Amino acid sequence: MSYTHAAATDVESVMDADYGGMWFLRDALATEELGVTILELEPGARGKEHDHASDGQEEVYVCVHGVVDVDFDGGDDEGGETVRLAENEAVRVSAGQTRQLQNRGDERAKLVLVGTSSER
Structure with a gap:
């Protein structure tokens, strides 16, 4: 049998605790x-706007607690689109798509982020 076990407590968060936490488990x-990343966002917190055009990383975001908005190309307010993820919902994002996660809800949101490069 070959496997590796890890927990968010095994690594340090790369996000300020006031905004939540982000633990890279790769x-x-x-x-x-x-x-594989675990992300927690406090109400009002957001991740950075970014894409993965340079590294070809496709991602899937799974909301496991709370509600989180995924803004594409600036979101609804800037001519893009916003997808709201509730618990047990997921969205796949292509590498070149600009995205930003935001917690516009009233409780902490928790997501599992999974990514892999399509350039193999």
């Missing part, structure tokens, strides 16, 4: 092509 799990 190294702790010793994955070769798959990235």
Whole structure:
């Protein structure tokens, strides 16, 4: 049997605790092509706007607690689109798509983010 076990407590968060927490588990799990991240966002918090055009990373976001908005190309207010994820909902995002996660709800949101490069 071959497996690796890891928890968010095995790594340090890369996000200020006032905004929630973000734990990259790729190294702790010793994955070769798959990235796994646990993200928690406090009400009013948001991640950075970004894309993965340079590294070709496709991502899937799964909301496991609360509600979170995924703004594409600036979101509804800037001519893009916003997808609201509730618990147990997911969205796949292509590498070149600009995205930003925002918690516009009243409670902490928790997501599992999974990514892999399509350029293999």
